[in-house]
Structures are given as C-alpha cells and as structure tokens.
Amino acid sequence: MPVKQPCSTTARAAHPPLPAADFARWQALIEQQTGVVISAQSQGFLQLALEERMRELGIFDPSHYYQRLIQGQGSAFEWSKLLAGLTVQETAFFRDPAGFDFLSHYLKQHPQQDERALMLWSVGCASGEEAYSLAITASEALGKGAAFGVLGSDINESALAKARAACYSAKRIAHLPGEFRQRYFSPSAEHGGFVVNAELAAKVCFTRLNVLALADEPFFNLDVIVCQNLLIYFRRERRFEILDQLARRLSLGGVLLIGTSEATGWQHPALAPAGAGAVQAFIRKQPGGAE
Ligand SMILES: C[S@@+](CC[C@H](N)C(=O)[O-])C[C@H]1O[C@@H](n2cnc3c(N)ncnc32)[C@H](O)[C@@H]1O
Known part of the structure; x- marks a missing residue:
C-alpha cells in the first residue's frame, strides 16, 4: 500500500470528504507530479495533508490550493511540503x-x-x-x-x-x-x-x-x-x-x-x-x- 494508511483516529479530516470527482483530480495531479499513488483508502490522509498545508498557507478552499499548485506557485518547495504530508518518514538505525x-x-x-x-x-x-x-x-x-x-x-x-x-x-x-x-x-x-x-x-x-x-x-x-x-x-x-x-x-x-x-x-x-x-x-x- 503506497501512501500513509488511514487509521480511524488519525485520518479524520475537519472538512467533509472531497467529492469523488475532486478526489480523482487530486489523485491524477499528485501521481502526475510526484509519481505517488493515492489509493481510495488513503483519501482521508490526502484530505488531512491538504488541510494541514492549506491551514499553513491561509487557504480555505481546496480548489484554490489546487489552482496554486497547477499554476506552479512555489513549485518544488510546495510539492515537497505536500508530499511530506502524504508519505511516511518512518526509519531506524539498522532497520533491515x-x-x-x-x-x-x-x-x-x-x-x-x-x-x-x-x-x-x-x-x-x-x-x-x-x-x-x-x-x-x-x-x-x-x-x-x-x-x-x-x-x-x-x-x-x-x-x-x-x-x-x-x-x-x-x-x-x-x-x-x-x-x-x-x-x-x-x-x-x-x-x-x-x-x-x-x-x-x-x-x-x-x-x-x-x-x-x-x-x-x-x-x-x-x-x-x-x-x-x-x-x-x-x-x-x-x-x-x-x-x-x-x-x-x-x-x-x-x-x-x-x-x-x-x-x-x-x-x-x-x-x-x-x-x-x-x-x-x-x-x-x-x-x-x-x-
Ligand atoms: C519510509 S521512509 C524510508 C526511509 C529509509 N530508507 C528506511 O528504509 O528506513 C521513505 C522516504 O522516502 C522519501 N520520498 C518519498 N517520495 C520521494 C521522492 N519522490 N524522492 C525522494 N524521496 C522520496 C520520503 O520523504 C521518506 O523520507
């Protein structure tokens, strides 16, 4: 399973779930830009990551954030911030x-x-x-x-x-x-x-x-x-x-x-x-x- 796993307590977004068409647009954009695959089960994490980043930027509407990303504002930096919310940084010394x-x-x-x-x-x-x-x-x-x-x-x-x-x-x-x-x-x-x-x-x-x-x-x-x-x-x-x-x-x-x-x-x-x-x-x- 590619992206952070949803878990009932931690993946609860503050806003109602994204409409299916919007979720599909986000899935496509993220995979196109970063290669990262967001499965349907990971929708909660996508939404949390979006909300967290939008809060930091003072953006309230996901479609505004979407526009900002496709217009290339902040580009590499912005994508790295969003990706950090979507991927896990779990690691350890001599993990394997x-x-x-x-x-x-x-x-x-x-x-x-x-x-x-x-x-x-x-x-x-x-x-x-x-x-x-x-x-x-x-x-x-x-x-x-x-x-x-x-x-x-x-x-x-x-x-x-x-x-x-x-x-x-x-x-x-x-x-x-x-x-x-x-x-x-x-x-x-x-x-x-x-x-x-x-x-x-x-x-x-x-x-x-x-x-x-x-x-x-x-x-x-x-x-x-x-x-x-x-x-x-x-x-x-x-x-x-x-x-x-x-x-x-x-x-x-x-x-x-x-x-x-x-x-x-x-x-x-x-x-x-x-x-x-x-x-x-x-x-x-x-x-x-x-x-
Ligand atoms: C789970 S950690 C693995 C850390 C370490 N390799 C280990 O096995 O313990 C995955 C790392 O991949 C990084 N990552 C995700 N997408 C990446 C990309 N497109 N390019 C480079 N690093 C990426 C994440 O930021 C994260 O730090």
Missing part, C-alpha cells in the same frame, strides 16, 4: 539488519582496489538513520582510516534538516550494540539526546533529490546504493524506471540493496542478483553506466 549484515560482508570481501574513496548512497534517507548506519557499517568493515563517503538523499527538506543535525534520542539508538553507541555517539547537553561523532558525521552528507528526476542527477560510480521503503509509493513501472536509473549509477562490482518484494520481477542486463532470503541485492557485473 539482514541487509546491513549482507553489506558488511560485501565490504569486507571487496576491499578498495584503487585510491578512490568508496561511495555509498542512501536513497530516500528520511531523517538520516540509514545513511549513518551505512557509515557505521563501512567504518566497521573497512577499518580505521578507511576512505569512504556516504550520501543521503530525500525529497523532504525537514527530514533532511534532522539528518544534518545528526542528533537522536536515547530511545532511537537504544537497540544499537553498546560498542557502536560508545564509538559513534556522544551525549549532547545542548540538544539533549545523542549526536553522531564528528569523525563519522564528516563522512556523511545530505542533499535534496526527487527520485523521479534521477536522470538529471550527476551521481555515478557508487559502490553501494541502498533504496528501501521508498519504491512502495510508486507504481510497478515507475519502480522499475527508478531502479534502472540507480543501476546506471553503480560502479563495476557495486551493489544495489532494495527491500524484499518492493520490485518483484525487476532485472537488469548488467546486474546479477545477489543476496538470498530476506536480502534482495544486485551486483554490477559489466562496466557501463550509459545503458
């Missing part, structure tokens, strides 16, 4: 333990052959936990002083602001092994919670990126790409297009890790399936990037 074990093993088996720093990418990184988990995994697998960098990207600016702040509550890191908490986090008197240590944080950077516009992005030669719990928002064909774009950006021997059953049936001529069971991964076996 089997996937991170697989990556750790992969990194140990594929030591860097040349001078180039290893590059890892968390696509749809939300508030940054996945990107920092990648950095911890690389740091542990490659050893002290290893040259690597992690890029985290997301469409949601407020999630990215949290990622850049690199400060997490005690609860969010409670499940990490004690040695990881000690090695990579310090208590923050200023912000409360725990900040990612400067040495690790310096290896991680964040940027705003819409996966539907990947074709315009300059990122290539990635050694590890992780794209989990993001493809669920899109139709099957769109998921496959996004994965084709990510595949183009892998270095030779680089690995793409996705969520199990998020893109069943996808394959790529230059990539070989890797991983098994709870891990769905692909490794680039042929040079390229121009396919």
Whole structure:
C-alpha cells in the first residue's frame, strides 16, 4: 500500500470528504507530479495533508490550493511540503539488519582496489538513520582510516534538516550494540539526546533529490546504493524506471540493496542478483553506466 494508511483516529479530516470527482483530480495531479499513488483508502490522509498545508498557507478552499499548485506557485518547495504530508518518514538505525549484515560482508570481501574513496548512497534517507548506519557499517568493515563517503538523499527538506543535525534520542539508538553507541555517539547537553561523532558525521552528507528526476542527477560510480521503503509509493513501472536509473549509477562490482518484494520481477542486463532470503541485492557485473 503506497501512501500513509488511514487509521480511524488519525485520518479524520475537519472538512467533509472531497467529492469523488475532486478526489480523482487530486489523485491524477499528485501521481502526475510526484509519481505517488493515492489509493481510495488513503483519501482521508490526502484530505488531512491538504488541510494541514492549506491551514499553513491561509487557504480555505481546496480548489484554490489546487489552482496554486497547477499554476506552479512555489513549485518544488510546495510539492515537497505536500508530499511530506502524504508519505511516511518512518526509519531506524539498522532497520533491515539482514541487509546491513549482507553489506558488511560485501565490504569486507571487496576491499578498495584503487585510491578512490568508496561511495555509498542512501536513497530516500528520511531523517538520516540509514545513511549513518551505512557509515557505521563501512567504518566497521573497512577499518580505521578507511576512505569512504556516504550520501543521503530525500525529497523532504525537514527530514533532511534532522539528518544534518545528526542528533537522536536515547530511545532511537537504544537497540544499537553498546560498542557502536560508545564509538559513534556522544551525549549532547545542548540538544539533549545523542549526536553522531564528528569523525563519522564528516563522512556523511545530505542533499535534496526527487527520485523521479534521477536522470538529471550527476551521481555515478557508487559502490553501494541502498533504496528501501521508498519504491512502495510508486507504481510497478515507475519502480522499475527508478531502479534502472540507480543501476546506471553503480560502479563495476557495486551493489544495489532494495527491500524484499518492493520490485518483484525487476532485472537488469548488467546486474546479477545477489543476496538470498530476506536480502534482495544486485551486483554490477559489466562496466557501463550509459545503458
Ligand atoms: C519510509 S521512509 C524510508 C526511509 C529509509 N530508507 C528506511 O528504509 O528506513 C521513505 C522516504 O522516502 C522519501 N520520498 C518519498 N517520495 C520521494 C521522492 N519522490 N524522492 C525522494 N524521496 C522520496 C520520503 O520523504 C521518506 O523520507
């Protein structure tokens, strides 16, 4: 199910339900602009997201907000605000333990052959936990002083602001092994919670990126790409297009890790399936990037 699930207590909009024709217009506009599919069951969440954003803007009539969007006012910023209300930013450190074990093993088996720093990418990184988990995994697998960098990207600016702040509550890191908490986090008197240590944080950077516009992005030669719990928002064909774009950006021997059953049936001529069971991964076996 692509969009936030309605739930009887949280998805109650203040206004009467949108007429069916208006809902269909919103569905079509949102899918056309963002790729996100709003099912009939998610109408309550669409309405809540619209009402919240309209309240912030001082707009009372959904049709006025609709006009504003199609006339391009605020464009990228406005769409990112609305999309933030429609998608879930839920995430966690090492959310997919089997996937991170697989990556750790992969990194140990594929030591860097040349001078180039290893590059890892968390696509749809939300508030940054996945990107920092990648950095911890690389740091542990490659050893002290290893040259690597992690890029985290997301469409949601407020999630990215949290990622850049690199400060997490005690609860969010409670499940990490004690040695990881000690090695990579310090208590923050200023912000409360725990900040990612400067040495690790310096290896991680964040940027705003819409996966539907990947074709315009300059990122290539990635050694590890992780794209989990993001493809669920899109139709099957769109998921496959996004994965084709990510595949183009892998270095030779680089690995793409996705969520199990998020893109069943996808394959790529230059990539070989890797991983098994709870891990769905692909490794680039042929040079390229121009396919
Ligand atoms: C459920 S979170 C997944 C976070 C992390 N990958 C994980 O698995 O824990 C989904 C993220 O995808 C982002 N997202 C949704 N649509 C996007 C798009 N078109 N381009 C980039 N990011 C998008 C959302 O903002 C959200 O932060």
